Amino acid sequence: MSKLYEFQSKKLLKEGGIRVPAGDVASSPAEVREIAQRIGKPVVLKIQVWLTGRAGLGGIQFAETSEEAEDAASKMFGMKVKNFVIDKILVEEKLKIKSEYFAGLVIDDSKKSPLLIFSSAGGTGIEEIARSHPENVSQISIDVLTGLREYEARNLIRKTGISGKLLLQLSDVLTKFYKVARHYDARSAEMNPLVLTEDNLVYAADCHLTIDDYAVFRHPELGIEVAREFDRPPTLLEKIAYQVEEKDYRGTFYFFQMAEEVSKDEKLIGFHGAGGGGSMMSMDAVLARGFKLANFCDTSGNPSASKVYRASKIILSQPDIRGYFASGSGVASQEQYHSARGMVKAFHEEKLSIPGVIRLGGNFEEKAIEILGNYLKDIPAKVEGYGRRDSPEFCAQRLEELIKENQSACYEVKSVVDPALPPNCYSFETLTGKLAIDHEKCPDCGTKGCIEACKAEVLKLEDGKPVLSVSPEEAKKGKCTECLACEIFCTFHEQDAIFIHLPIPGLKEYREKIIKKNKA
Template structure:
């Protein structure tokens, strides 16, 4: 009878597992459940509001404010996956420092976490962006990782054989690093499709930053790049990250600027500079943004353009790398700037 009730209880909430431990036999001969753990299927949580589950994640703690923000990002963009969990807010005794971790692919991410821990660091968070994520999702993941204070560096490494275009991830990281004016070292291993292009993007962006950003390929082992990361952190002389809002160009939200909405954000173009930047923007955007009667316009209907946020993010980064001012992709991360405090 107890087993039958256990099955009914599990099925009623679409549980993936239900564990009773211990099951106590009293002196009177009755069985009593002394402790129980139920794991609900992530995709079933929305169908069971009575359970009061705020985030469909298997955390060992109540969700933090940053985890809530990250979960909302995942819920608003299902292109690829984004998992974020905070692990430590201070470096362990004897550690070389607290590290922001960004993985890609579960197994490879775990191996990479082991490598950075073996190099003497404390991991502040576990993050995974995989399954061919949009550049916008990777950008938001990086922004959330860098909302954690006292990091000594940013370490990114995944499976190394991911069947996804690595340059999208590189563009997302490059945009986040520039906007936040990164001043702690970053080592990023982007192994997989188009890894050479991805490494080139990071190397070019590194020249615009105050701290080194180094890109690596699948042939570079997690242990090797963890060792290199340790060298860069040591060279930084104990610098620690202070979370900050992103740099935003002055023409953003100016009434005279041109704005086009995209998924969870918008493109801003300095209309006054359009004649000077027109040719480059048309090229870098793949002619998603074109000229019409001397003013910026879109080549697609608004509903189609809204899905091209990754391509427009790439245009944002390439324009920045070319030294062009006048184009900016604004991507919303509700609650993040308020959590950090203030705007630039």
């Protein structure tokens, strides 16, 4: 689930007609001062993190003047709060609160409907309040076809002992709250506290929304860069990786960095899993050997070879790793030769200088292991392929031995080099890239094996040269599956005339930053 910050959530509530405190988000102490001056009243400063209990972490401060606000902010910016470094502070008017309430909305999977909870005794420790004072807490399952109707909201609040004008105010807020959450496909939402001020107005003093990952594409206005549940802001490399997943529906590509800053004496490796359970078991095997994981990666659900290629390139964009370990489920139904071809292309482009152990268990694993063995002989480092009968523990042991043979050398991130294609080469667009063929080399090809290698049958011979057998539009829509088989065959058996360019937006610039940092 994708979490929104408090300031983002409040913006949505305000647009939905719910009253929120006057204020704005700041990125510097000077901005904090400016916002406090604009408010012209005592203010509260709140760090913007996806955490609860901010007050106990020093993340909520009060100030009577703009000068005090600026001074407090100067101490708050740059704070390390769990996995967050504070770079945003919400500055708001300090409300004069008469009483506090709680409103929370979650999706009840058992009933397959939204569940709205209201408390007239606030929301701090809502579970305990519900146990010890059940008369103060009520809930209702909402029919998504009708939404939360006003009389239902009134009845919900009335059960907690509230009546009169306050009942009407709160019921109006709850119906609007539900509409906001429903419109933005929230899996959970809460206003905690929802407050009544001394001038008898209801405000959402704090609120949080969590958006369904699968609905994020419907809400580009929210600016969610990575539709994943994180306990920290996503790294730049994670953002680059997510773009690959977002734009290619074939299989899953999940990438999460686990050790962005490490010392060079640590046994750091790149991890490439396939399937959740098998990946966890494989991670345990390498961790038991004293390795530290630079990342977690999962390519499963029958990904294309091009997707696995991009995953490998992204894993190899992390400096100072000493080995590459790929292992996951031993019984995956996906064709393992797609993964093998993706890695072969990536490792050759990278001129891989650190050892790799690749365990590909599942359909056609023998063919996949053969591909790895045949086409990774000439790269600087040794890469070994294994199948389901080889345990993750054995494979982890082999990686440890290979790293020792390689004298524990660390990987150096290389620049992304754009392909130097002949100006008049034959080419067509694929679903996520471009396939180019240098027809000037084709007369010297004795086998024309690229045609047989292309199981999707999108290539045919015309005057002794491979060309599209389908329209360019069909190839671009996915008829060309980007299996990489034609390129692998031509590169290693014939004239090296075929190249499939699979760009990764942002990776070239990212690597240049890493290279520059390492040289400094």
